[in-house]
Every structure is written in structure tokens, then in C-alpha cells.
Amino acid sequence: MIELDNMAYSYGGGELLSGVSLHLQPGAFHFLTGPSGAGKTTFLRLCYGDLTATAGAVRLFGQDVRDLSRDDLAVMRRRIGVVHQDCQFLDHLPLHENIALPLTVSGQASFDDSNLRELIQWVGLSHRARALPPELSGGERQRAALARAIIMSPDVILADEPTGNVDWEMSQRLLTLLIELNRLGKTVLIATHDLALIRAAKSQVQARVLRIANRKLQFAGADL
Amino acid sequence: MSPFRWILSILQADTQADRVVPPTGHTVRLTLFSAAAMAFLAVFALALSMATGRLAVRWGDELARSSTIRISAPAAQMDAQTEAALRVLSTTPGIKSARALTDEEQQELLAPWFGNGVSLAALPVPQLIEVVEEGDGYDPNGLRLRLQAEVPGATLDDHSQWRKPLIRAAISLRRLGTLSLLLIGGTMAAMITLAATAALAANAQVIRVLRLVGATDVYIAGAFVRRFTLRALAGGVIGTLAGMVAILLLPGAQTEGGFLTGLGFQGWQWVLPLVIPPLGAVVAYFATRAAAMRTLRGLR
Numbered sequence: 001m002i003e004l005d006n007m008a009y010s011y012g013g014g015e016l017l018s019g020v021s022l023h024l025q026p027g028a029f030h031f032l033t034g035p036s037g038a039g040k041t042t043f044l045r046l047c048y049g050d051l052t053a054t055a056g057a058v059r060l061f062g063q064d065v066r067d068l069s070r071d072d073l074a075v076m077r078r079r080i081g082v083v084h085q086d087c088q089f090l091d092h093l094p095l096h097e098n099i100a101l102p103l104t105v106s107g108q109a110s111f112d113d114s115n116l117r118e119l120i121q122w123v124g125l126s127h128r129a130r131a132l133p134p135e136l137s138g139g140e141r142q143r144a145a146l147a148r149a150i151i152m153s154p155d156v157i158l159a160d161e162p163t164g165n166v167d168w169e170m171s172q173r174l175l176t177l178l179i180e181l182n183r184l185g186k187t188v189l190i191a192t193h194d195l196a197l198i199r200a201a202k203s204q205v206q207a208r209v210l211r212i213a214n215r216k217l218q219f220a221g222a223d224l
Numbered sequence: 225m226s227p228f229r230w231i232l233s234i235l236q237a238d239t240q241a242d243r244v245v246p247p248t249g250h251t252v253r254l255t256l257f258s259a260a261a262m263a264f265l266a267v268f269a270l271a272l273s274m275a276t277g278r279l280a281v282r283w284g285d286e287l288a289r290s291s292t293i294r295i296s297a298p299a300a301q302m303d304a305q306t307e308a309a310l311r312v313l314s315t316t317p318g319i320k321s322a323r324a325l326t327d328e329e330q331q332e333l334l335a336p337w338f339g340n341g342v343s344l345a346a347l348p349v350p351q352l353i354e355v356v357e358e359g360d361g362y363d364p365n366g367l368r369l370r371l372q373a374e375v376p377g378a379t380l381d382d383h384s385q386w387r388k389p390l391i392r393a394a395i396s397l398r399r400l401g402t403l404s405l406l407l408i409g410g411t412m413a414a415m416i417t418l419a420a421t422a423a424l425a426a427n428a429q430v431i432r433v434l435r436l437v438g439a440t441d442v443y444i445a446g447a448f449v450r451r452f453t454l455r456a457l458a459g460g461v462i463g464t465l466a467g468m469v470a471i472l473l474l475p476g477a478q479t480e481g482g483f484l485t486g487l488g489f490q491g492w493q494w495v496l497p498l499v500i501p502p503l504g505a506v507v508a509y510f511a512t513r514a515a516a517m518r519t520l521r522g523l524r
Binding site for chain 2: 050070071074075077078082084088089090091092093097101102104105106148152
């Protein structure tokens with residue numbers, strides 16, 4: 001699905017990531033951890049082609065990102081659901097339209113409304129469907145971002161600190177949603193520095209933990 | 225895509241796609257106003273172009289078909305020389321008619337300078353003979369030689385000396401009108417490009433979100449292009465109608481009214497300004513599309 005082959009990324013003269021290799025298999029559940037500023041967000045952006053590796057290769061569904069045009073990459077991104085830490089939305093559109101945005105831009109304007117309603121209900125936002133993004137709480141925004149990320153039924157879900165702005169109870173709800181998606185066959189990669197969340201997840205799902213340290217990607221041991 | 229389907233795709237509102245770009249009153253008003261102002265000016269430039277075209281044709285035709293013979297002779301010989309000149313003219317091929325202007329007509333010609341009621345007898349005024357041509361006209365060099373031999377006081381003025389500069393002036397004015405139209409089109413493209421670039425820059429966050437969810441550049445550009453094209457079309461319609469009304473309200477064309485009174489459209493020419501709004505929309509379409517694709521390329 002997503003392959004990183006001896007990949008490196010440099011920015012502003014400094015190397016952020018070096019010699020990174022990873023193959024995300026279908027149905028896998030991974031956590032990506034590391035100290036703040038280690039490059040977790042950069043790593044995720046490289047995984048969905050928002051950044052281009054300065055060395056090595058990143059392949060999405062078998063195709064090298066460097067060989068893809070911008071439009072090809074955009075189409076490829078529809079197979080990857082991304083949940084950002086800062087949950088970017090179109091503030092002038094109500095929540096239900098924001099969640100349906102991937103369908104809209106892919107030309108599926110005549111999607112089944114009942115599926116959308118079900119999805120909004122699944123993330124517990126039925127009562128907020130017509131609210132504008134600035135009116136939502138942090139937890140509501142995170143759940144809405146997750147709903148938007150999965151509405152196209154992507155093969156991979158990349159989540160960057162999805163529980164960063166929410167309380168423990170809400171983070172558990174979001175984690176449960178992601179585990180449910182993984183059980184439906186989706187590949188999940190969550191970048192987080194929240195070790196308690198990782199421990200909670202490991203009791204429910206077989207998850208591998210990756211750590212970025214000193215520009216390298218390592219597999220974390222059982223000490224987590 | 226055929227032109228018809230292309231126009232249809234622009235006019236058909238894709239409500240979902242259009243909604244992804246937030247409504248911005250500022251650029252809407254600017255684009256609408258610019259397009260309306262440019263269309264208004266374009267109507268006048270077109271009218272100028274049409275009027276100068278007519279003027280060139282009229283001057284060319286009317287002046288080419290007539291000439292004047294001026295007889296300057298002592299008063300005692302004036303009548304004899306006039307009759308001699310008329311005789312020469314009556315036997316010259318290519319001349320339809322020739323007649324000596326009456327005293328009243330000559331007084332009328334002098335009235336703008338000397339006022340009414342001036343006595344021609346008190347002034348050394350030459351006798352004028354109006355010559356109207358037919359067919360391919362006469363041979364001016366041959367006529368000059370005959371007049372020189374038979375009517376020593378006669379001077380032939382076939383209007384060529386001042387007809388050519390007049391026609392050149394009219395053609396230059398027409399070129400000026402065409403150049404104005406091109407400049408107006410270019411200015412409109414520049415203004416729409418600036419407005420579109422500003423709108424794209426102001427919506428960088430929207431573009432980031434759209435890319436995150438898999439929108440192609442063509443889709444993102446399309447949302448902006450459709451909006452600006454329709455605004456330019458609406459502004460063009462308003463400006464063109466206003467321009468046509470203003471032209472209609474100009475004083476009617478009269479022969480004594482000078483140049484401005486003839487500025488306008490005649491007959492089928494009234495259809496021409498209606499081309500301005502769709503033409504403006506085409507300019508807006510390409511200007512916005514180029515600006516959008518350029519900006520999106522820079523936003524990778």
C-alpha cells in the first residue's frame with residue numbers, strides 16, 4: 001500500500017529523516033511515536049505525497065510519488081484518509097458538507113444521503129450536522145475529520161495526533177472508531193506522543209509501534 | 225469539447241463545486257465593476273471604429289466624385305472665361321454635369337468668414353464651377369492642359385490633395401478604435417487576473433483542504449474560473465447595455481452636426497455590441513484559468 005524505501009527528507013539545509021524504510025501492509029495497525037519535533041507530521045505528509053522525499057523512494061499503491069502528476073496524486077489521495085492534528089475544514093460550509101467534501105471533489109455529487117447520515121451518526125455528530133466548523137468543540141472537530149477521512153472508504157487511514165485536543169474519554173472514543181475501521185480491513189497509522197493511548201490500544205488490537213528518533217525510524221520494543 | 229458544450233458547461237451551475245469557494249463580496253464587486261466599465265468603454269470604441277469607417281467611405285466616395293474649377297480673371301473677362309470653361313467641360317468625357325455657382329451660393333460659402341449680405345462685387349472673389357463625374361471619371365491632366373490652353377484663369381481642383389489626408393485620417397481613427405478595443409480587452413484580462421490571483425491567495429487555506437481531500441487542480445481552478453467568468457459576463461451585459469443606451473442618447477447624425485453627432489451604430493451594426501459580453505467572458509475564462517493554474521502550480 002504505502003512503501004518507503006531508504007527514504008530521506010531534508011529541509012532548510014538540515015536532514016529531518018534519513019534511511020527510512022517501511023512497508024504498510026493491508027489491514028495493519030501502526031502507531032508512530034517520538035518526541036515533539038522528531039518529524040512525525042513530516043513522516044505522515046511524506047506518506048500521502050504532500051511532501052516529496054529528497055532521497056530514496058515513496059511508493060503509493062505501487063507507484064513512485066515522483067512519477068505522479070499533481071492530478072494523479074490528488075486522485076491517489078482519495079484512497080488515503082488523512083486526519084490532521086489541526087483538523088482543517090472549509091469554515092463557510094456546514095459540517096455535513098465538509099464531511100462529504102471528498103465525494104464532492106471526486107464528482108460523486110449524487111451520493112446517498114443516508115450513508116452520509118449514518119456516518120455522521122457513527123461519529124456521534126448527528127445533532128451538529130448543520131453547524132459550521134468554527135462552532136464545533138475540539139473533540140467534535142476530530143470526529144468530523146475522521147468521518148471525512150473515511151467517507152471515500154479509503155484503504156489507508158493516516159491520523160496525526162487525532163487525540164491531541166481532546167480529553168481522555170473522547171480520545172478513547174476516537175481510538176475505538178479507528179480500531180473498528182481496522183477490523184473492517186483498513187490500514188491505520190496513528191502518529192501520537194500519547195503513550196497511554198498506545199497502551200490502551202494494544203489491549204484491543206495487534207498494533208506495531210514505530211518510533212522516530214535521531215532522524216531514523218525504529219520499531220519500539222515491548223517497553224511500551 | 226465543442227464550443228457549444230464548453231459554453232454550456234460554464235453556464236451550468238455546478239452548485240456543489242461552486243460552494244467550495246467561499247463567497248467574497250470584495251472581489252465580486254471589483255470584477256463586476258471592472259467588466260461593466262470595460263464593456264461600456266468597448267461599446268464606445270466600437271462605435272468610434274464604425275463611425276470612422278463610415279466617414280472614410282463617405283469622404284472617399286463623395287469627394288472622389290466631385291471637383292471644383294476656380295476662375296480668377298478680371299471682372300470684364302469673368303463671364304467669358306466661365307462660359308469657355310463650361311464649354312470645355314461639356315465636351316470632356318467622364319463628366320456628368322458642370323455648373324457655375326450662383327452669386328447666392330458663393331455668398332453662402334463666404335458667410336462663415338464675412339457674414340451674411342456681403343456683396344461679391346466688392347471682393348475679388350473667383351467664380352467657382354462645380355463638376356460632377358460619372359463612370360470612371362475624367363483625365364485630370366488632360367483637362368488641366370485643355371483649360372490652360374482655352375481658359376487661362378481656370379484652376380482645376382480635383383480634391384485629391386485634401387481627400388487623401390482626410391481618408392488617411394479616417395483610417396487612422398478606425399485603427400485607433402480597433403487598438404482601443406484590443407487595449408480594453410487586455411486591460412480587462414489584466415484586471416481579472418489580478419482579482420483572481422488575489423482571490424486564490426486569500427483562499428490558500430481552502431485550496432489546502434481541497435487538496436487534502438483529493439481535489440485535482442482542474443477542479444479547484446474550475447470553481448474559481450466559473451465564478452469569475454460568470455461575473456465578467458454579468459458585468460459585460462450591464463456595461464454593454466449602459467453603453468448602447470448612452471450611444472442612443474447622443475444627438476442624431478446630421479450633416480451639419482460635425483463628427484460626434486455621427487458617432488454611433490447604423491442598422492445591423494447595433495448587433496455588434498452584443499458580442500462584447502460573451503467576448504469579455506471568454507477573456508475572463510482564459511485569464512482566470514491561466515492565473516489559477518499558475519498559482520496552483522506554485523502551491524505544491
